[in-house]
Amino acid sequence: MKLNCVVVDDSTIHRITIAKLVNEHADLTLVGDFSNASETRNCILNKNVDLLFLDIEMPVQSGFDLLDGLKTRPQIIFVSSKSDYALKAFDYAAIDYLHKPITKDRFNKAVQKAIESNLRKKENPDDDGEFIFIKSNLKNFKIFISKIKWIEAFGDYIKINTEDETHLVLSTMKSFENDLPEDKFLRVHKSFIINVDKVERFNSKFAEIGNTKIPLSRNKKEDLAKALNKA
Template sequence: MKLNCVVVDDSTIHRITIAKLVSEHPDLNLVGDFSNASETRNCILNKAVDLLFLDIEMPVQSGFDLLDGLKARPQIIFVSAKSDYALRAFEYAAIDYLHKPLTKDRFNKAAQKAIELHQMKKETPEEEGEFIFVKSNLKNLKIYIGRIKWVEAFGDYIKIITEDGTHLVLSTMKAFEAELPEDKFLRVHKSFIVNIDRVERFNSRFAEIGSTQIPLSRNKKDNLANAVNKASQSQ
C-alpha cells in the first residue's frame, strides 16, 4: 500500500522537483501539491494524507503555523534551504529534515524512514490499544497511550513517565500535548500533563498518581474535576 503524500512549497521549481520525486517513487502516491498553508490544510481535512513534504518559510503562514493548526498530523518531512530550523523541526516529531537542493538518494532515504514507520504502525495488534511513536536515543520508540502516567517538562526535553519506565524525548510540552487525545490527557501545570484515568485523588494544589504529587496551576482543580467526571461517565 502506497503512502498518500502532499508537497508544500511556495517555490514552484522546488515544488515541482519534490512532486516529481514522489511520483517516481514506487511506494508513494502524490495526492496534491500546494504553495501555501491554507490550501494544504483544506486538503488534509478532506483527504487521507499519510506524509507531508513541508517547506518552512512561506508567505502569510509558515510550515510550523500550518502544523500548529492541525489536530491530527500526518508524518512530516521538512524541506528547507536553511539549517536554522532543524532543532525546532524535531519538536514536531519530524521523520527527517531535508536541505535544498534535494538529491534523489537523500530523498529516498527520508521516504524509506516514513514507509518503515507507517508499516510498523500497521503491524501493531489492535488489542494493544492506541499508541504514538517518539524519538528517544535517536530511535523511534513506540509508546502506548494507556500506559502513560504523566508527562513532565525537562529543559529542552520532556520526560514521559509510563508503566514501563521513564523516556526522555526532545520535544516541547505544547508539541507533545497535540499528539495526545484531548479526552484522556490534561495540562494541569506549565510543566505537567496527566493521564486523567491515572489520577487517584486531588485537591486545589496537587493531583496524586501513585505516590507522586503533581502540582496544579491556579484554577486547574475545576478543569481536572470536570475531566475526571467526564471520563468516569464514559466508562
Template sequence: MRLNCVVVDDSTIHRITIAKLVNEHPDLALVGDFSNASETRSCIINKNVDLLFLDIEMPVQTGFDLLDGLKSRPQIIFVSSKSDYALKAFDYAAVDYLHKPITKERFNKAVQKAMDIFQLKKEGVEEEGEFIFVKSNLKNFKVYINKIKWVEAFGDYIKINTEDETHLVLSTMKSFESELPMDKFLRVHKSYIINIDKVQKFNSRFAEIGNTQIPLSRNKKEDLANALNKP
C-alpha cells in the same frame, strides 16, 4: 502499502522537484502539491493524507503556522534551505528534516523512516490499540495511548506517565498535546495533561489518578466534569 503525500513549497522549482521524487517512488502516491498553507489545509481536511513534505518559509503563513492550525496531523518531513529550524521541527514530531537541494538518496532515506513508522502504527492498532513513538535517552519507545495516565511539563522536557513506565521526552506540552486524541485527553493545567478515563475522582483543586493529585486550573473543573459526563 502506499502513503498518500502532499508537497508544499512556495518555490515552483522545488515543488516540482519534490513532486517528481514522490511520483517516482513506488510506495508513494501524490494527492496534491501546493504553494501555500491555505490550500494545503483544505486538502488535508478533505482527503486522506499520510505524509506531508513541508517547506517552512512561505508567504502569509509558515509551515509551522499550517501545522498549528491542524487538529490532526499527517506525518511530516520538513524541507528547507536553512538548518535554523531543525530544533523547532523536533517539537512537531517531524519524521525527518531535508536540506535543499535534495538528493534522491536522502529523499528515499526519509521516506523509509515514514514507511517504517506507518507500518508499526498500523500493526500497533491491530494489537493493543493506537500508539505513538517517543524519543527518550536517545532511543525510540512505543507508547500505547490508552496506557498514558498523565503528562507533565518538566523544564524543556515533558514526563509521560503510563501504567508501566515513565519517559522523559524533549518536547513542548503544546506539541505533544496535538498528538493525543482530543476526546480522551484534557489539558487541565499549564503543566498537566490527563487521560480522562484514568481519573478516579476530582474536586475544585485536584483530579486524582491513583495516589497522584493533579492540580486543576481555576477554569478547568467544569471542562473536566463535562468530559467525564460524556456518553
C-alpha cells in the same frame, strides 16, 4: 500499502520537482500539492494524509506555524534551502530534513525512513495508542490521549492533566474538545472535560479521578452514566 503524500512549497519549481519525485516512487501516492499553509491544513483535515513534504519559509504562515495549528499530524519530512532550522525541525518529530536542491537518491533515503517508521507502527502498535501534539512553554509535546485524565479551563489557557505531568496550552475548551474522541471524553462542566475511562466514582455533584473531585454541572450525572455504560 502506499503512503498518501502532500507537498507544500511556495516555490512552484520546487513544488513540481518534489511532486514529480513522489509520483515516480512506487510506494507513494500524491494526494495534493499546495503553496501555502491554509490550503494544506484544509487538505489534512479532510483527507487521509500519511506523509507531508513541508517547506519551512513560506509567506503568511511558515511550515512550523502550520504544524502548531494541528493536533494530529502526518509524518513530516522538512524541505528547506537553509540548514538553520534543522535542530528546530526535529522538535516536531520530523522523519528527515532535506536540503534544497533535492537529489533523487537523498529523497528516496528519506522516504525509506518514513516507510520503515510506518511499518513499525503497524507491526508494533504503541500500547498507548492515539496521540496529539500540543505546544506548551514554547515547546512541542506528544501527548497520548489514553493518558489524559482531565482538562480544565485556566484563564486564557487550558490545563491538560495526564498520568505523568500537566501542560498549559493557549486554547479554548471548545477548540480542544473538538480534537478529542467523543466516545472517550465528556464536557461535564463549563471548566472541565474528563476522560471517562479515568473516572473511579461519581455522584450528582462530583466525578472522582484519583484524589481529585471534578464538579458536574446540572444534569451531567446522567450523561456521565450513559458514557460509562458505553465505555
